[in-house]
Amino acid sequence: MPRDMPRSVGRASVLRVPRMSTVDLIAIELRKAIFSGALPVGSPLGEVEIATQLGVSRSPLREAAQRLVQDGILIAIPGRGMSVAVIEGDQVDDVYVMRLAVESQAVRRITRANDSRAMARITRAFEEFSTASAGDDARAMGDADLEFHQVLVDAAGSERLTRGMATLVMQTRIASFSVPEGYSVRRSISPTYERLLAALAAGDADAAVIALEEQFEDAVSRLRGDDVTVETVDVDVDAEEQVFRPIDATAIHEGR
Structure with a gap:
């Protein structure tokens, strides 16, 4: 990830959650990637690649992605998977x-x-x-x-x-x-x-x-x-081959 994100990013996932689940953590990482531009608008969500980079299975990734669909951050197209939303006009x-x-x-x-x-x-x-x-x-x-x-x-x-x-x-x-x-x-x-x-x-x-x-x-x-x-x-948006890093639940719980 290019830099630390503002404190607001990820808040919607964790309010009133005493301990974050894997799905919570994945949702935060997806938000960070979209907010930074590492996942460009309109780009497809490559489930296999993202799951591999995060070190998780595709099931919790899909669950986290569905949350972002509900928030209008990702869009789901039947038969074509999910992609980052485009907001214009x-x-x-x-x-x-x-x-x-x-x-x-x-x-x-x-x-x-x-x-x-x-x-x-x-x-x-x-x-x-x-x-x-x-x-x-x-x-x-x-x-x-x-x-x-x-x-x-x-x-x-x-x-x-x-x-x-x-x-x-x-x-x-x-x-x-x-x-x-x-x-x-x-x-x-x-x-x-x-x-x-x-x-x-x-x-x-x-x-x-x-x-x-x-x-x-x-x-x-x-x-x-x-x-x-x-x-x-x-604003320069840097493209990265490795968009995500493996999730470290301990580091996130401790605020690192």
């Missing part, structure tokens, strides 16, 4: 419609709770995003952006919102990979982020939702190719 709009529903509910819960610790976590995530955007690592920028939105939803204190957002983070990354010109990120942070933070600090949920709406409208326009005025940075 109207599907991009649909992802952001769902993101707006989830994140709007999150900001309303956050402003009602007026929890200083939650605001501190959100602010820290934005600072990490700002630091990444000041550098030259385009992938780090994209990862920090999605991590900020996951932290925002986590701060609402709802397991189901967190679970839903973890899936939407994956779908957003797939939409970015599905752009014909290749995956790119904004060179600068949208001013809507500052407005979102200011609205949250002021306890103004309506203003926070408006900031999200504007931010998402801009994102959809860029992903659909309607807005070519925003300066972007291309």
Whole structure:
């Protein structure tokens, strides 16, 4: 795997699971590979090769893959097996419609709770995003952006919102990979982020939702190719012959 993934990747598989099963671990590894681009959008899921690389049988691999089908991350075609989803056109709009529903509910819960610790976590995530955007690592920028939105939803204190957002983070990354010109990120942070933070600090949920709406409208326009005025940075996606490493359950349980 090219690098460590954001903390959000794999969350949907492990919430409320006291000890991860082989299927849980496989699902996380599949998510990581898709999120990083090691398994490209539209590519078939080579069951034999992946099972061999992970050191597992095909049965738990198929079970894990079915979870990702249910999440819209993989697609299953009768008689042709499974492949990584492609998200483009109207599907991009649909992802952001769902993101707006989830994140709007999150900001309303956050402003009602007026929890200083939650605001501190959100602010820290934005600072990490700002630091990444000041550098030259385009992938780090994209990862920090999605991590900020996951932290925002986590701060609402709802397991189901967190679970839903973890899936939407994956779908957003797939939409970015599905752009014909290749995956790119904004060179600068949208001013809507500052407005979102200011609205949250002021306890103004309506203003926070408006900031999200504007931010998402801009994102959809860029992903659909309607807005070519925003300066972007291309993200290198390295192809790897050995996409997966054998699963080490002990290492994952201990957080290594």
